[in-house]
Amino acid sequence: MTIYFLTGSQHLYGSETLAQVAENSQRIVAALNGAADIPAEIIWQPVLTDSDLVYRTIRAAEADEQCAGVITWMHTFSPAKMWIWGLSILRKPLCHLHTQFHRDIPYGTIDMDYMNLHQTAHGGREFGHMCAKLGVRRRVIVGHWASAQVQGALSGWVRVALGIASERRMKVARFGDNMRHVAVTDGDKVSAQMTFGYQVDGFGVGDLVERVDAVADDRVNGLLEEYQATYDLADNVLPDGDRRDHLAYSARLELGLTDFLEEGGYTAFTDTFEDLHGLRQLPGLAVQRLMGRGYGFGGEGDWKTAALVRTMKVMGEGLPGGNSFMEDYTYHFEPGAEAVLGAHMLEICPSIAVGKPRIECHPLGIGGKADPCRLVFDGKAGPALNASVVDMGASFRLVVNTVSGRQPAAELPKLPVARILWEPQPDMATGVTGWIYAGGAHHTCFSQNIGADQLVDYATFTGIECVLIDEHTKLSELRARLG
The missing domain is CATH 3.40.50.10940 (Rossmann fold)
Structure with missing residues (x-):
């Protein structure tokens, strides 16, 4: 370009x-x-x-x-x-x-x-x-x-x-619809294409199943060798482990997804655990690795976040750090050490990892499918931000909160997902309260290499409103602005 x-x-x-x-x-x-x-x-x-x-x-x-x-x-x-x-x-x-x-x-x-x-x-x-x-x-x-x-x-x-x-030029593929009854992951796709330019296409999960089932065994075996060379592997997914076949299916999922997206020219995609008919697992490892290669992703059918993740990955290409689909999952309210633990069921991008990720296979108590494989790691500490595009009905709004990522105070041996801990700016109470007043989503793009100024520019050039919550934010002023 x-x-x-x-x-x-x-x-x-x-x-x-x-x-x-x-x-x-x-x-x-x-x-x-x-x-x-x-x-x-x-x-x-x-x-x-x-x-x-x-x-x-x-x-x-x-x-x-x-x-x-x-x-x-x-x-x-x-x-x-x-x-x-x-x-x-x-x-x-x-x-x-x-x-x-x-x-x-x-x-x-x-x-x-x-x-x-x-x-x-x-x-x-x-x-x-x-x-x-x-x-x-x-x-x-x-x-x-x-x-x-x-x-x-x-x-x-x-x-x-x-x-x-x-x-x-972006095309977003949606496998199934969004999670039932959820508001923020839905929205007006026609208005989105008019505003941002990307198109959102829906597909039955069966369309993906066909690609997954058609993947040749030699390609699966080759990808398993790549996994072995790239990551640490838990015992149960090693060649003699009792979940090795689950890892092989994860590889098949990755290859089938890649084939589908490349054939259709798609650079972002979504899925949902409520619509997996014909798939043996909820894609976890496959999604993580595709995001690591630059694809955008949104869970539960969240096409706006999938598109934003892809756009921010393009913006940050070649820079240290990464961009990932993220969800504010649970809070730490210890006085003086307040923080958010960000994660998702499976799908966090390894571009934000510190150290070498580990492939593990564990049960997932949602979706009713076989135990899925996933990369488990901690995210890097340091300056970062969360960004969310939301459909406010008559217009779109970009909500941005700068954060300070930090390492967990202790090990998390029983939490088998990728995760990162951060403190919202200017502080936990103001950052979270401001986000809620602004109507920000629970899904975001978490970025370690895109600055708030760039996202303000992005909102300017796409013609949408931007609500920035950073170290200078005063809640009274933010509330007055939002009305």
């Missing part, structure tokens, strides 16, 4: 100045492309000097399927009326880079030629005024383009643009 770099100027300054503008903007683009943490190629576009050129360049960006977004920079003053036509058709994410070619004022030599060339200070304000007047959704980044701070902010914005681009 690519990002277009648009430089604004005008013919008033003459050909010599415009040539310098072009050279300077090309040097900035080359430097940004040389920055290791910007995850897309930035494509320089010829300097924009009139309305027709602005329109044709933005139209080309919109038509280019490989273009995820647009960066604009006003090197000189660029009269904003010439941007109206082009900005009116822009739908892809826009980053207004309010920078300057030279970092410092050359006090001893500065003259009017320098001033006429380096006019970001007021050229960017002219452009910003027009964006505000048109209601253009945008991210504004201020500072020198060579600074680590600005490049880091640009990298974060690019990741958001890539996530949104992937969402516009």
Whole structure:
């Protein structure tokens, strides 16, 4: 994927100045492309000097399927009326880079030629005024383009643009419906496609069963060898263990799921323990490993969370830490050490694990199927967040809570699921109370590598409301805002 770099100027300054503008903007683009943490190629576009050129360049960006977004920079003053036509058709994410070619004022030599060339200070304000007047959704980044701070902010914005681009092509497969009588996992799929771009398709579990049953034994055996080389294995799933056949079926499930999703072009999916007809197990290990490969997932038919997990995985690709389907499961209310234990029945992504996961097979007292296999591990401690997209009826809302992950105070020998402990910010009572007032779901995407600023950008560019609960949150102000 690519990002277009648009430089604004005008013919008033003459050909010599415009040539310098072009050279300077090309040097900035080359430097940004040389920055290791910007995850897309930035494509320089010829300097924009009139309305027709602005329109044709933005139209080309919109038509280019490989273009995820647009960066604009006003090197000189660029009269904003010439941007109206082009900005009116822009739908892809826009980053207004309010920078300057030279970092410092050359006090001893500065003259009017320098001033006429380096006019970001007021050229960017002219452009910003027009964006505000048109209601253009945008991210504004201020500072020198060579600074680590600005490049880091640009990298974060690019990741958001890539996530949104992937969402516009995303397909979510639902095996069965959502868990019966549950409100928050349901919602308006048509409105979701209109808002986010992804489509949600429903399938009978029998469609999946056909793929699972068709998997050849040699593929199953090959995957069992991969499990052996990748994870620690509990005794009962070793070659001579009494649950080895359960592990073999888990491998078959993973291969069948993979075949189904790849054939249909699906990058996210859901299932539910209430609709497993024809499957021997609730998929656990298979789901965990598919998430580890970048797929989105939501339990109990939760397609909104499945899509969000996939989008956030795209945003965080290549960064330390991971993103996983998550559920606030149980609380620790010890004074001074309050925390949430996050987990699910089976399906937590190993990308958030600390240490080497272990494959175990245990009974599952729900769903009425054979004992499923799953990866068991603790999540990494450190800064993280939980994010939830909810359907509020007339619109969608993104609820985000920053958290501090920490290691459990003791071993959990009788809890055979992947899990992580965290403290909500700004504190347990405020974080949890705010989440409930905002209508956040019990399912989330738990992220160790996506920042709250990026999710605010995501909400901006998708046109949905964002409720952020972080270290600065005051409950009275949040309640007043929510009404």
